Every structure is written in C-alpha cells, then in structure tokens.
Amino acid sequence: MYRSYFLILLLVASLEGIAAEHAIPAGQQITSEIQTGFNQRYKDYFGVNSQALLPFPKLEVQEWKKVIASRLLKIVYTEPDKYYNNKVYSFTLYQAADDGSYYLDAKGGFWGMDELVYGPLTEKELK
Numbered sequence: 001m002y003r004s005y006f007l008i009l010l011l012v013a014s015l016e017g018i019a020a021e022h023a024i025p026a027g028q029q030i031t032s033e034i035q036t037g038f039n040q041r042y043k044d045y046f047g048v049n050s051q052a053l054l055p056f057p058k059l060e061v062q063e064w065k066k067v068i069a070s071r072l073l074k075i076v077y078t079e080p081d082k083y084y085n086n087k088v089y090s091f092t093l094y095q096a097a098d099d100g101s102y103y104l105d106a107k108g109g110f111w112g113m114d115e116l117v118y119g120p121l122t123e124k125e126l127k
Contacts, residue, residue, distance in 0.1 A: 033127070034076060034123065035079065035093070037126060038093075039079075041127065045085075046083055046084055057118060057121075060117075061117065064103075064117040071097070073095065073096055073103065074094065076094065077093050078090065084106060087108050088108050089106040089107060091106050092104070100123075101119065101122065102120065103117065104119060105117050
C-alpha cells in the first residue's frame with residue numbers, strides 16, 4: 001500500500017519536473033492586470049460555498065502533458081492557497097510563446113493530487 005503511494009508521489013513529482021522544464025520562469029511574480037481581472041471577474045467561483053467549476057474549456061491531463069512537451073510556455077502568475085471547488089488549489093497561469101494563448105493549471109486537493117487544467121484561453125476570457 002505504501003509502495004503505491006510512493007509511486008504516485010514519484011509520478012506527480014516527475015510531471016511537475018516536466019512542466020518546469022518546458023516553462024519559462026516568471027521571475028519576480030507581481031500581481032498582474034490579468035490576475036487582478038481574473039480574480040475580480042470570477043470571484044464567485046472562489047467562495048467557501050462554491051462548488052461550480054470555471055466556465056472554461058477543460059483539458060484532460062494527457063492533453064496537458066502534450067501541450068507542456070510541445071510548446072514553450074511562460075508563467076504569467078502563480079497563486080497558491082486559493083479556495084476553489086471545495087478544496088485548496090494552487091493556480092498557475094501560463095502563456096504560450098507562439099500564439100499568446102493561455103492555460104490555467106489548478107493543482108490541489110488531497111496532497112495536491114487533484115489537477116484541473118483549462119485552455120486554451122484568451123486574454124479577454126480571463127479579464
């Protein structure tokens with residue numbers, strides 16, 4: 001049983017390493033206009049009682065892995081400890097270098113095992 005948990009944790013760590021490899025770090029992350037607009041526009045989704053999912057196209061984890069492997073992504077912002085869908089998530093917004101589309105990766109829940117990925121998104125949808 002512990003061996004299964006160890007393998008799962010190892011897989012999650014590997015996937016995070018792959019994502020970090022193919023992303024351009026944001027450096028000093030400052031609250032951006034996009035982050036402020038996003039948090040204001042979708043504030044009802046982040047309340048304690050909200051169980052609604054964001055109204056964005058959802059990507060399956062396998063598709064997200066393909067995006068990470070094939071495209072150069074820049075981190076726009078990261079926001080940890082965000083209450084969403086009855087759990088605590090860490091939100092990371094990425095922007096593709098080639099066409100400017102955005103991808104929102106939400107990791108959280110029990111031991112960070114839940115992952116919801118949305119995209120491709122436009123700036124207009126975020127603000």
